Amino acid sequence: MQAQIIIPKWAKYIISDFTDYERNARKIDAKKINKLKFSLPDDVYFTYGFFDEHKKLRFDPNNPLKADTPNYPQLSVIIGPEYEEDKYYNPTAKAEGRVIRHKISSEYMQENRRIIIYTPENYEDFDLATIYVHDGVAYYRIAKLANMLEQILQENKIRPAHLVFVEPKNRLKEYGFNDNYQNFITKELIPFIDKELNTTSERITLGASLGGLVSATLAIKNPELFTTVISQSGAFLGSPSQKKFHNVTDSWLLEEIKKTDDIPRWYTSVGTIEWLTDINIEISKILSKKAKEHDFVQINIGHNWVNWRNNLAKALEFALRDGI
Numbered sequence: 001m002q003a004q005i006i007i008p009k010w011a012k013y014i015i016s017d018f019t020d021y022e023r024n025a026r027k028i029d030a031k032k033i034n035k036l037k038f039s040l041p042d043d044v045y046f047t048y049g050f051f052d053e054h055k056k057l058r059f060d061p062n063n064p065l066k067a068d069t070p071n072y073p074q075l076s077v078i079i080g081p082e083y084e085e086d087k088y089y090n091p092t093a094k095a096e097g098r099v100i101r102h103k104i105s106s107e108y109m110q111e112n113r114r115i116i117i118y119t120p121e122n123y124e125d126f127d128l129a130t131i132y133v134h135d136g137v138a139y140y141r142i143a144k145l146a147n148m149l150e151q152i153l154q155e156n157k158i159r160p161a162h163l164v165f166v167e168p169k170n171r172l173k174e175y176g177f178n179d180n181y182q183n184f185i186t187k188e189l190i191p192f193i194d195k196e197l198n199t200t201s202e203r204i205t206l207g208a209s210l211g212g213l214v215s216a217t218l219a220i221k222n223p224e225l226f227t228t229v230i231s232q233s234g235a236f237l238g239s240p241s242q243k244k245f246h247n248v249t250d251s252w253l254l255e256e257i258k259k260t261d262d263i264p265r266w267y268t269s270v271g272t273i274e275w276l277t278d279i280n281i282e283i284s285k286i287l288s289k290k291a292k293e294h295d296f297v298q299i300n301i302g303h304n305w306v307n308w309r310n311n312l313a314k315a316l317e318f319a320l321r322d323g324i
Contacts, residue, residue, distance in 0.1 A: 126160065129200055164193055209303065
C-alpha cells in the first residue's frame, strides 16, 4: 500500500517505527517538505508522531487514528487494509483464578521486590508449570496475560500454568546483564515459588525487548532451570562489557548460542520494522538448528505492545501445548 503523511507546520521532528521512536528522530522542515510518501505492507500497523518546538510529542492532526501504544500515547497510526488483530488481542475471559501478591526480601537486590502470582481458576491444587514474566505489571495490565491464559484454557488449546509477574524497578539496569537480578530470579524467587506453590520442574521465562534479553540470558546460563524461552522483540544486542542496546552490532547472546549445545525450547517473535529485526532473524536461524524446538514469527509491526499482544497467544500455545 502507498502511504502519505502531511507534515504539520509546527512539526520539528518526526518519530516512527522507522526511527526507533525518539532514539533516531528525523528532523523535518515543513517549509521545505510538506508531505512524505512511502510504501508499506498491506497488513502493516505503522505508528508515528511529531515533536513540536518544545519537544512535546503530538498526534498527526490530519490522521484521526490513534495508536494503541501505552508507552507512547501521542502516536498516530496507519493501518493497512489487510491488518487483523489476533483473536486473543483483547481477551474476553475473566481472570477469576487465585491472585497472590508477595513482597520478597532480596539479598541480591538489597531491597524488597513485589510479585503477583496468578493461578488459573480450578487449578489451585494442581502441580503446574510456571511462567516467569518480566515487566510483570505491563503483561498483567496491558497484555492481560491472565485473561488470555484463561480464554485459551477454556478452548482446550493449552495446559494450565502459574503466572509469576515480576516487576523491575530499573529495567535497563536489571535486565541488561545484571548478575544480581539474575541471582534474585534463580536463587531467591524460584525457590520461593517452588515452596509456595504446587509446581513442576517445567519453567518458562517470558519477556519483551530487554525482558526478552533477560529471559534468554537466564535460560542460556541456567539450562537446568528453564525448559522454554518466550522472547518478544528480544533486545539481543550489547554485551556485559558494553551495556548498550541500540546502535551497536555486537551481540553476546548470539555468540553464546553459537557455542552452547544445551538450548531449551524457544519461541521468538519480532516485528519487521524494528531496529532489532536483523539480530532476531540471525539468532533464530541458529536456534532453528540448535534449540530443542523453535518457532519464529514475524509480523509487519514495530517495537510496541500491539506487536506483543498479537503474538502472545501463539507463544502460550507453543509453550503449553499438550505433549510437552
